[in-house]
Amino acid sequence: xxxxxxxxxxxxxxxxxxxxxxxxxxxxxxxxxxxxxxxxxxxxxxxxxxxxxxxxxxxxxxxxxxxxxxxxxxxxxxxxxxxxxxxxxxxxxxxxxxxxxxxxxxxxxxxxxxxxxxxxxxxxxxxxxxxxxxxxxxxxxxxxxxxxxxxxxxxxxxxxxxxxxxxxxxxxxxxxxxxxxxxxxxxxxxxxxxxxxxxxxxxxxxxxxxxxxxxxxxxxxxxxxxxxxxxxxxxxxxxxxxxxxxxxxxxxxxxxxxxxxxxxxxxxxxxxxxxxxxxxxxxxxxxxxxxxxxxxxxxxxxxxxxxxxxxxxxxx
Amino acid sequence: xxxxxxxxxxxxxxxxxxxxxxxxxxxxxxxxxxxxxxxxxxxxxxxxxxxxxxxxxxxxxxxxxxxxxxxxxxxxxxxxxxxxxxxxxxxxxxxxxxxxxxxxxxxxxxxxxxxxxxxxxxxxxxxxxxxxxxxxxxxxxxxxxxxxxxxxxxxxxxxxxxxxxxxxxxxxxxxxxxxxxxxxxxxxxxxxxxxxxxxxxxxxxxxxxxxxxxxxxxxxxxxxxxxxxxxxxxxxxxxxxxxxxxxxxxxxxxxxxxxxxxxxxxxxxxxxxxxxxxxxxxxxxxxxxxxxxxxxxxxxxxxxxxxxxxxxxxxx
Numbered sequence: 001x002x003x004x005x006x007x008x009x010x011x012x013x014x015x016x017x018x019x020x021x022x023x024x025x026x027x028x029x030x031x032x033x034x035x036x037x038x039x040x041x042x043x044x045x046x047x048x049x050x051x052x053x054x055x056x057x058x059x060x061x062x063x064x065x066x067x068x069x070x071x072x073x074x075x076x077x078x079x080x081x082x083x084x085x086x087x088x089x090x091x092x093x094x095x096x097x098x099x100x101x102x103x104x105x106x107x108x109x110x111x112x113x114x115x116x117x118x119x120x121x122x123x124x125x126x127x128x129x130x131x132x133x134x135x136x137x138x139x140x141x142x143x144x145x146x147x148x149x150x151x152x153x154x155x156x157x158x159x160x161x162x163x164x165x166x167x168x169x170x171x172x173x174x175x176x177x178x179x180x181x182x183x184x185x186x187x188x189x190x191x192x193x194x195x196x197x198x199x200x201x202x203x204x205x206x207x208x209x210x211x212x213x214x215x216x217x218x219x220x221x222x223x224x225x226x227x228x229x230x231x232x233x234x235x236x237x238x239x240x241x242x243x244x245x246x247x248x249x250x251x252x253x254x255x256x257x258x259x260x261x262x263x264x265x266x267x268x269x270x271x272x273x274x275x276x277x278x279x280x281x282x283x284x285x286x287x288x289x290x291x292x293x294x295x296x297x298x299x300x301x302x303x304x305x306x307x308x309x310x311x312x313x314x315x316x
Numbered sequence: 317x318x319x320x321x322x323x324x325x326x327x328x329x330x331x332x333x334x335x336x337x338x339x340x341x342x343x344x345x346x347x348x349x350x351x352x353x354x355x356x357x358x359x360x361x362x363x364x365x366x367x368x369x370x371x372x373x374x375x376x377x378x379x380x381x382x383x384x385x386x387x388x389x390x391x392x393x394x395x396x397x398x399x400x401x402x403x404x405x406x407x408x409x410x411x412x413x414x415x416x417x418x419x420x421x422x423x424x425x426x427x428x429x430x431x432x433x434x435x436x437x438x439x440x441x442x443x444x445x446x447x448x449x450x451x452x453x454x455x456x457x458x459x460x461x462x463x464x465x466x467x468x469x470x471x472x473x474x475x476x477x478x479x480x481x482x483x484x485x486x487x488x489x490x491x492x493x494x495x496x497x498x499x500x501x502x503x504x505x506x507x508x509x510x511x512x513x514x515x516x517x518x519x520x521x522x523x524x525x526x527x528x529x530x531x532x533x534x535x536x537x538x539x540x541x542x543x544x545x546x547x548x549x550x551x552x553x554x555x556x557x558x559x560x561x562x563x564x565x566x567x568x569x570x571x572x573x574x575x576x577x578x579x580x581x582x583x584x585x586x587x588x589x590x591x592x593x594x595x596x597x598x599x600x601x602x603x604x605x606x607x608x609x610x611x612x613x614x615x616x617x618x619x620x621x622x623x624x625x626x627x628x629x630x631x632x
Contacts (some may be wrong), residue, residue, distance in 0.1 A: 142353075
């Protein structure tokens, strides 16, 4: 790492320097960084929603990824989970294992992280900073009204299946080293859309491992199935010479999209535009759920489309 | 790792197999493992206390440490933080990066973790399981009545300083590879003692980096100092040929003790036995806080004792 290394700084000084900031949105943070634990106030009329995600260097991001992008992405993937629950993010905790206390790296990493957090008035409540291989774990907590959270279970047969944004852009950027790399390094969590869907969507999931796996889990949890036309997939525009079928594959199996996939009763589809009014997000209807189990892809001419892999597997 | 490797199992199957259990104490867990995030109910008359700790293989535990001990310790060090706040533990989240999906290892690791959790009726609410270097991050959340948490700040000049248990046993076990190794591998968090001290202790900290660092932080946060006699330190019995001065050094700088160090107004010291009645814990008074700053060690004959290092430094 950089020559400007803070080998002489202990973790207390590093935390003071790079992670303790004035956080105007932290009014419900009773006790923040600097004690044995953090103390937060959860309103009596809210449940707490908590998500934890770990990013490992060389596995979830390339080792030469810019530190600011790592800081952004580690928080974004957690915010995407909260978005899928329809929760309003409030606090986060950072557990950072890093090989060296490099000043430039820490400055950029915390900058990327705080810049995203500030969009949601979130407060960094605490964490841990240790020496080790580069592994970033964030714990994010948010709030939702009791019994209002969007879950994977809840879709009924005949519900419409929607997805936000486009699918496959991150996989394109990763596989073809193609610009723009933003979809890969700077995913944009659909927090506003998720919150707007509370009370309307019957089930919701965020797409991290790939639509095939994640929508598949929603369907299984809900006890329904779906047969969808891959031509309905919202694909990214690309200058790469890649076939339409390859793009379908990336959209279904690529992962790292951090879009939301959700179901809405068909009788209430017309409420969607008003719900999402003012939120900058593209919506695409993939089709409808059906009785039975399984997620299948079939083109308009009746041909089956089978992606070669379902999505990202963490082991094996 | 073992030949009985689950290379063919994905993370969903692994989580189902090793981490999803019937948890009788999980009545306030609205939604647990298996969705995008967990949902918990925090009682209206309680604040939420959250601690995050990361243990890195080869740094916070030896690479050949038994998996059950790693599972125990990773949870125990977090529970120790909650104990220092006087909080009652309720839920935890596990973020586990491990090189291989080894069945024996996962079985033992989860066994060690759940065995400790069951003592406190805690529920595993969620987490993340990824492939990478062996790094264990746990997030533990507990409850405390508003404005009742024990903090590092709060000690007044003249308060008595107490410590639970003995200090230096883990450092002895590590440095001299001496039996018993339990203090190093199986620290016992002082959860009951911490809760019993709510309303009596003016400040509290757990001893993870070493008494010198941790008590030093309590004193600094409280704006007081202390000059203590090292002869008052509660030392472990040992068969190792180590001088009394070396034992003082280990007790002050060794770390990994996970005992509580707390302050009590001198006029209320006599309440301690009743408070801790029925709790199996040894208490030792180290001395009293004073006006001014700094933590100094001075023997009865007036000689200064200066530990060669203050405690565990995470970087440098």
